[in-house]
Amino acid sequence: IMVWLRRTTHYLFIVVVAVNSTLLTINAGDYIFYTDWMWTSFVVFSVSQSTMLAVGAIYYMLFTGVPGTATYYATIMTIYTWVAKGAWFALGYPYDFIVVPVWIPSAMLLDLTYWATRRNKHAAILIGGSLIGLSFPLFNMVNLLLIRDPLEVAFKYPRPTLPAYMTPIEPQVGKFYNSPVALGSGAGAVLTVPMAALGAKLNTWTYRWMAA
DSSP: OHHHHHHHHHHHHHHHHHHHHHHHHHHHHGGGGGSTTHHHHHHHHHHHHHHHHHHHHHHHHHHHTOTTHHHHHHHHHHHHHHHHHHHHHHTTOOGGGSOOOOOHHHHHHHHHHHHHTTSOHHHIIIIIHHHHHHHHHHHHHHHHHTSOOHHHHHHHSOGGGSOGGGSOOSOOTTSSOSOHHHHHHHHHHHHHHHHHHHHHHHHHHHHHHHHO
């Protein structure tokens, strides 16, 4: 019974943390896509999202020791964000008001690294963390190119119904970054590795807490 209870609690824990990290990560950058400075904020979005994914995904992957847990974590985040998207749409906002981030492919690369290196923790941190940082901006930019332009939505949506902080500002497109994907990938590849290491360290602390 205790073994079953521990396993059940641990999977529920994954769900709870994934849901909460989704809330944090939406506020960190998702709504930015609605404004007309979205391209210059893409680097900030990429770094915040990829580091958030790296911490949680590697934490639970090492906790279970099962390749595939990172993808499971990213899937929960994705589903919950689609629920949030539906909630905004039900409130009368346009369908493209929220762009759901593409976490799953990057998490799959982390799982693949862990599996291919025969569950080597350090390889997962170095290689898997780098792959998350490198791939996340690419997957999300491809996703943005395949949907209706949020910049177009921003200017067509009636101003009076917008919250004050969401009112479009003077366009800043392309003012700071010539290649937001390249800069996001470069910064992400550097920053996700120490964040992945932090996730691994949190794993160690969790085991000590469970043993107490």
